[in-house]
Amino acid sequence: MPILEIQGxxxxxxxxxxxxxxxxxxxxxxIVAVIGPNGAGKSTLFKLISSFVPPTSGKVVxxxxxxxxxxxxxxxxRGVVRTFQETTTFxxxxxxQNVIVAHHLRCSASGLGIYxxxxxxxxxxxxxxxxxxKILDYLGLGGVKRLQARNxxxxxxxxxxxxxxxxxxPKLLLLDExxxxxxxxxxxxxxxxxxxxxxxxxxxxxxxxxxxxxxxxSDKIIxxxxxxxxAEGAPxxxxxxxxxxxxxxxxxxxxxxx
Amino acid sequence: xxxxxxxxxxxxxGEAGGAVTRxxxxxxxxxxxxxxxxxxxxxxxxxxxxxxLTNAAVLSFISLGVWITFSIGRMNLAQGAxxxxxxxxxxxxxxxxxxxxxxxLPLSGLVSAGLGALxxxxxxxxxxxxxxxxTLSLTEAIRLxxxxxxDITKGATGIVSVxxxxxxxxxGLTVVPPFSSANPMPYYFLASAILALGxxxxxxxxxxxxxxxxxxxxxxxxxxTSIGINVARYRVTAFSLCCFMAGIGGAFFxxxxxNIYPSTYTIADSVNFLLYCFLGGLDYLFGPVVGAFLLVxxxxxxxxxxxxxxxxxxxxxxxCMLCLPNxxxxxxxxxxxxxQHSKT
Ligand SMILES: Nc1ncnc2c1ncn2[C@@H]1O[C@H](COP(=O)(O)OP(=O)(O)O)[C@@H](O)[C@H]1O
Ligand SMILES: [Mg+2]
Numbered sequence: 001m002p003i004l005e006i007q008g009x010x011x012x013x014x015x016x017x018x019x020x021x022x023x024x025x026x027x028x029x030x031i032v033a034v035i036g037p038n039g040a041g042k043s044t045l046f047k048l049i050s051s052f053v054p055p056t057s058g059k060v061v062x063x064x065x066x067x068x069x070x071x072x073x074x075x076x077x078r079g080v081v082r083t084f085q086e087t088t089t090f091x092x093x094x095x096x097q098n099v100i101v102a103h104h105l106r107c108s109a110s111g112l113g114i115y116x117x118x119x120x121x122x123x124x125x126x127x128x129x130x131x132x133x134k135i136l137d138y139l140g141l142g143g144v145k146r147l148q149a150r151n152x153x154x155x156x157x158x159x160x161x162x163x164x165x166x167x168x169x170p171k172l173l174l175l176d177e178x179x180x181x182x183x184x185x186x187x188x189x190x191x192x193x194x195x196x197x198x199x200x201x202x203x204x205x206x207x208x209x210x211x212x213x214x215x216x217x218s219d220k221i222i223x224x225x226x227x228x229x230x231a232e233g234a235p236x237x238x239x240x241x242x243x244x245x246x247x248x249x250x251x252x253x254x255x256x257x258x
Numbered sequence: 259x260x261x262x263x264x265x266x267x268x269x270x271x272g273e274a275g276g277a278v279t280r281x282x283x284x285x286x287x288x289x290x291x292x293x294x295x296x297x298x299x300x301x302x303x304x305x306x307x308x309x310x311l312t313n314a315a316v317l318s319f320i321s322l323g324v325w326i327t328f329s330i331g332r333m334n335l336a337q338g339a340x341x342x343x344x345x346x347x348x349x350x351x352x353x354x355x356x357x358x359x360x361x362x363l364p365l366s367g368l369v370s371a372g373l374g375a376l377x378x379x380x381x382x383x384x385x386x387x388x389x390x391x392x393t394l395s396l397t398e399a400i401r402l403x404x405x406x407x408x409d410i411t412k413g414a415t416g417i418v419s420v421x422x423x424x425x426x427x428x429x430g431l432t433v434v435p436p437f438s439s440a441n442p443m444p445y446y447f448l449a450s451a452i453l454a455l456g457x458x459x460x461x462x463x464x465x466x467x468x469x470x471x472x473x474x475x476x477x478x479x480x481x482x483t484s485i486g487i488n489v490a491r492y493r494v495t496a497f498s499l500c501c502f503m504a505g506i507g508g509a510f511f512x513x514x515x516x517n518i519y520p521s522t523y524t525i526a527d528s529v530n531f532l533l534y535c536f537l538g539g540l541d542y543l544f545g546p547v548v549g550a551f552l553l554v555x556x557x558x559x560x561x562x563x564x565x566x567x568x569x570x571x572x573x574x575x576x577x578c579m580l581c582l583p584n585x586x587x588x589x590x591x592x593x594x595x596x597x598q599h600s601k602t
Contacts, residue, residue, distance in 0.1 A: 076486035105486040
């Protein structure tokens with residue numbers, strides 16, 4: 001059974017169809033990339049999967065269960081966690097606090113236990129602090145963990161967004177342009193990190209513009225254009241797909257990773 | 259100082275669910291000593307001052323509620339409305355059904371909290387100025403409701419001669435003697451106890467994970483949702499806690515003044531609760547307390563300018579936002595920060 005099945009999902013904003021009858025599925029342990037020109041509907045697709053916006057029609061099935069219509073925090077609780085295209089952090093907390101707070105779903109203490117600092121609640125927080133430090137070290141943020149998030153340079157902000165998502169211990173991670181704004185070396189490091197995340201058992205779906213990164217990292221690529229899925233396949237197939245080349249016409253060839 | 263926070267002012271989430279900082283213990287112990295020993299010793303023979311301080315204590319308790327809604331990123335101008343609700347609950351129950359004040363007090367808090375949850379659920383979807391405007395109209399709406407409440411609220415006549423709180427006896431032992439309108443001292447002690455308990459309760463809240471969740475909502479509701487936080491539920495929790503405190507405060511003032519009218523809390527009062535928070539500093543638990551005591555006491559001392567209270571409050575609010583965006587308490591902390599800086 002695939003971990004994620006998108007079944008004919010459509011999202012209309014007034015007269016504009018942002019996502020048009022898109023279907024595909026993702027197997028457990030895969031890295032799947034969603035590519036397409038600006039405005040193709042990639043971010044909207046992620047918002048549909050994570051239930052941040054309701055679809056006009058169609059549905060999302062996760063582990064055999066329909067999650068469309070559930071509130072977004074409930075979808076996150078089940079293990080489907082998204083990051084944001086715009087860098088999104090808790091700006092007035094330190095990097096470490098951001099990731100500690102993000103462990104919210106992992107709390108074993110009750111609300112009252114948390115309020116009265118029960119032994120369980122305290123043990124939780126000690127665990128979260130250790131885990132947060134480990135996640136930050138893994139993502140190369142160990143040295144800046146005491147910095148306020150609002151003072152972080154852009155590249156670090158992206159990584160922090162991923163750290164926050166990882167703290168929830170997702171089963172399916174949706175990364176919206178995780179390599180945006182990174183130079184070649186930074187992207188190489190980040191690509192390895194995403195592989196590492198997958199190797200720990202997290203299925204990854206990502207939206208990305210950096211074609212060379214996409215070609216290296218993905219098991220499967222979905223191509224969107226004007227909300228429609230125009231191709232799906234392994235990186236090698238996508239590279240020689242006529243419809244894809246058409247959609248990217250006018251762009252230099254190297255964008256397709258040649 | 260700006261870039262790195264090192265557990266000085268606020269504890270880090272996860273330090274055993276909110277470590278107590280030395281400063282908090284010192285300021286809290288100082289406040290308790292001042293309230294329960296210092297003031298009675300110094301002002302015990304001056305009923306007028308005791309009355310002023312009683313007002314200030316409960317007004318800061320009510321503002322502390324507004325401070326909680328600030329922590330989730332909402333500017334709440336409905337606190338007067340919920341104080342009015344709490345006040346009427348106590349007034350009606352005490353005069354009509356002869357129910358003891360000690361039962362009315364928590365009931366008033368609970369009714370306000372319940373009503374807050376009910377109204378807050380849809381209203382808290384609004385943000386910024388939209389939420390502020392809606393809460394402002396709510397203050398007016400509740401006042402009109404009280405004005406037109408017929409036999410229950412007695413309209414503009416208000417409910418008068420509410421009996422003062424009776425004695426509390428446990429197993430025949432008088433724990434609390436009966437209150438009387440002639441002596442403000444018992445009211446003062448009750449007000450101080452309410453404030454001290456309120457401060458402890460809110461301090462626990464803001465240093466625990468719940469406080470961090472509240473602040474995460476203020477900083478980014480979408481991100482909070484994405485990590486599995488039920489944003490709507492926490493918003494309503496924060497808001498109804500705030501309303502609970504308004505209800506308790508409203509009930510106290512009914513017992514203190516022995517009456518309540520629709521005009522007891524108006525939009526001006528809702529704005530003042532907010533102003534106390536601004537003036538003291540939104541980042542500090544003691545902000546609303548400092549703000550309320552400072553303004554209430556200074557206005558009592560400056561009898562001559564009381565006609566211009568609204569004007570002066572307005573100018574103060576603007577001054578605060580322009581010159582002291584982090585409140586009076588930020589001055590102390592800034593100095594402290596500089597001192598620590600020069601040491602290293
Ligand atoms: N909330 C919205 N309201 C109206 N139109 C929207 C909204 N969100 C996205 N769109 C439109 O939907 C299309 C797809 O947007 P998006 O999914 O962000 O594209 P991508 O991420 O592929 O660049 C765009 O034309 C965008 O303007
Ligand atoms: Mg996008």
